[in-house]
Amino acid sequence: MVNESDLVIIGVSAGLALGILIASLVFFGIRWYKNHAHLRQCANERSLTTLPIRINGLETSTDFSASLTNSITIQQLEQPHKSSHFFWWNHHSKDRFMSAPGILRYSYKDIQKATQNFTTVLGQGSFGPVYKAVMPGGVVAVKVLASNSKQGEKEFQTEVSLLGRLHHRNLVNLLGYCVDKGQRMLIYEFMSNGSLSNLLYNEELVLGWEERLQIALDISHGVEYLHEGAVPPVIHRDLKSANILLDQSMRAKVADFGLSKEEAYDGRNSGLKGTYGYIDPVYVTTNQFTMKSDIYSFGIIIFELITAIHPHQNLMEYINLAAMSRDGVDEILDEKLTGKCYIEEVRELAAVAHKCLQKSQRKRPSIGEVSLAISKIKQRQLVREDTISFASRDFSGDVSRIKDQHVELSKMISIKESN
Known part of the structure; x- marks a missing residue:
């Protein structure tokens, strides 16, 4: 017959084992959540927080926000097929900007036709070349993100997101964008002077x-x-x-x-x-x-x-x-x-x-x-x-x-x- 002291020992042991089990589940659950959140953040924000140093000349923007992760980012930019930037855009850009009021999305073929296969260059900036294009609504300017551009996709995303809600007679009007065939382009009103x-x-x-x-x-x-x-x-x-x-x-x-x-x-x-x-x-x-x-x-x-x-x-x-x-x-x-x-x-x-x-x-x-x-x-x-x-x-x-x-x-x- 089990005496009272044995029951107490068994109860304490069972409680201790149950406590250890619960603590282990909580620990591994928190660890899994943090790892999952970190991976998700890397997939969505790597291009936003660790852009390479940009010093592209007298008229271009500069980014002095170098960090130890810059070398990793630069290596990824040199491997476009494996770059998380392109992966992110190809899978998420459409959903992100479909709600931008008044900002139309164009296909690469639309832009290629409007620019006559990118023949008329209006200028060159840190973002890339700017072309003159003729759309059904009139003449526009198309900024193309150059493949070797030091101005990252973060800027592209910011431009579309902000100008989707900012409208004023003294701000250049963004008319549309293109994310297609590995290309990123912005379509603006044409500023003739x-x-x-x-x-x-x-x-x-x-x-x-x-x-x-x-x-x-x-x-x-x-x-x-x-x-x-x-x-x-x-x-x-x-x-x-x-x-x-x-x-x-x-x-x-x-x-x-x-x-x-x-x-x-x-x-x-x-x-x-x-x-x-x-x-x-x-x-x-x-x-x-x-x-x-x-x-x-x-x-x-x-x-x-x-x-x-x-x-x-x-x-x-x-x-x-x-x-x-x-x-x-x-x-x-x-x-x-x-x-x-x-x-x-x-x-x-x-x-x-x-x-x-x-x-x-x-x-x-x-x-x-x-x-x-x-x-x-x-x-x-x-x-x-x-x-x-x-x-x-x-x-x-x-x-x-x-x-x-x-x-x-x-x-x-x-x-x-x-x-």
Whole structure:
């Protein structure tokens, strides 16, 4: 007969064994879940978090977010048939973007036919070549992700996702995309006057002061929509003259959202992204991008409009030297504008740009304040032009009246002489 002490021992042993079994199941269950989640994350996000270092030249975006995993990523990019990027896109891109309003998906054959087998090249960027195409709705521009492009598929995905919900007259309109036959393409509205960079630094073309001031205002409206109109707000992170495009009416639109992020995004581990010469120094030291980082980049663009000096030609040194000079911005004004602009408006716009370039982000204005300041300069310009035009009309009338009086006087003299 089993005594009471034996029952206690058996009960404790059974309980202990059951506890060990449950603990083991929980341990292996958690371990399986973490491994499964890690594999899933690798499949979906490897291209998003470990892009290779990009330094593709003066006009291209740079990505300094190198890590120990970069070498693995580079090896994978060199093996396209085994790349998780292509695997992910081939299996998931269709479902991801089917819901993007107004963004159409095209087949490779559609684009090949529209571009006449990719014959008319409009330009070349870090993303790849840009071709002119004729669609049923009219002329468009097609950006093709080059097979050896340093700008990864993350940017492609970001561009489609963001522009599917962002719509403003001062943002370039994305009309469609193509993910087919291993190709990735973006279809945009055609901007016949190209980039601001090409216009500013083309010796054969002259941008007038009125056009430059309007371009600055257009850019401010586009960025204002991103920062204060979009929900959630968006930080562009790669504002530069090469990413400002102009339509047939010379109205400016902000383009290239491959590096953009929503404001709520935690960018502490994102690495340093942008274009040399336009990057906020505070962002460089803290690795934290904010709206005020976009403001700094916009300040650089404003000084480009005033001086036609590229950031890679020591623009900041010229700005700092001019700030210490008695004549200020007058000394670095683009020679093409000499004697052809109202210098007070130039100085006012330069003052706005200086505020954008403050070392402390806290002291920099918001884009709403910048847009308002430029709008006031534009309004004063229009008033001045109207005044000059009115004065010219009055002067013309006076001249006409003087001529009439002269004719009448001549007639009177002739009559008196005949008498």
